[in-house]
Amino acid sequence: MNIAILGASGNVGSRLVAEALSRGHRVTAVARNANAAADTAQLRHIAAAVGDPSLADRLAGHDAIVSAIHFTQAGPEALLMLVRKSGVKRYLVVGGAGSLEIAPGKALVDTPDFPAAYAEEAQAGKAFLGALRGADDLNWTFLSPSALLVAGERTGKFRLGGDELLVDAHGKSWISMEDYAVAMLDEVERPAHERKRFTVGY
Template sequence: MSNVVVFGAGGTAGSRIVAEAARRGHRVTAAVRRPEAVSYLPAGVRVVTGDATSERSVRDLAPEADVLVVAIGGGGRDLWVDAARNLVDTLRGLPDPPRIIHMGGGSTLCTPQGGRFLDEPDFPPEYRDSALGQADALDYYRSTADGVSWTYVSPPPLEFHPGERTGRYRTGTDEPVVDGSGRSAISYEDLAVAIVDEIENPRFTNRRFTAAY
């Protein structure tokens, strides 16, 4: 059993990660900006006010955690890299820092030609700032997070929606996992399964992974 803190626990992804971890018997702390708005989280989950970009929040929650999960969204481009920077800087000062599992964007995955999906000419401009912000966070972990254990998780670049929990998936690293027809898809529920599996049995320490059917 692990002590799991989930930042962004009230969101579409975060709430499913919380539910999956709680379902398996982990001790889960849901860190959200407005605790009064997340009454739908499972019974037994501790709900606290918390913000991944706040040094005080991370410093308060990290000592009791084995893993800090980042599943935040809804901000400008700097949100994700600000969170990554704050987590790494704060955890470096602790004697036994928890792992970071940072859920980022699928558009940072590589196309078959080697570029990123977010750099494709037809990438929707309304999503570009958030995609670049998620890419900034991944670059930060890769270049600067020495001394801290981290994993960056990318969903498929397009087909990622709430759906059924099947408990099955396949993993990859920097390119989308595709089926026989070239499709890459997974539900939020099954990506949460993949993330909690990584919490329980780490396979992608200090690197990125992706998951799909």
């Protein structure tokens, strides 16, 4: 497949690039500081921001766009407009855990103990998910990690869920960035959550 990854130089974005390449896909890595000199037959770099007027045309023809851009860096209006202009049919978003429910109708980000340092990004992610749910013209998927998204190992062993926060037998909610990338690329290859949010955790 031809997969474009926005925010490709970040912690999650770089792991998505690595996972996609390991599966034999052709990847277009988009980041503000992308190095086109590192291009290969399988990997092409584009140095651009979301608002770059030429980016949509350069993304045209891809099978999927995966966005790993922080929600406070680019809102839904700019990103959804980019996807629409590109004509790419599938749009997958690296979501956050804050919008996951810990009880019916109660999001993690709205609890008193939610870390203040992450609240702005989490609320922006919650709003982004709401915008996607109102975008009837897009084939989108929003993958929320567990509460802790950390550097770790690629095990390929994890659980998938829907809108509820996943917690393991010890009360911990976590997933490695490497296994998160596995779950995202599984979804790219075999769509099972079109126009839905789902989550991944141990």
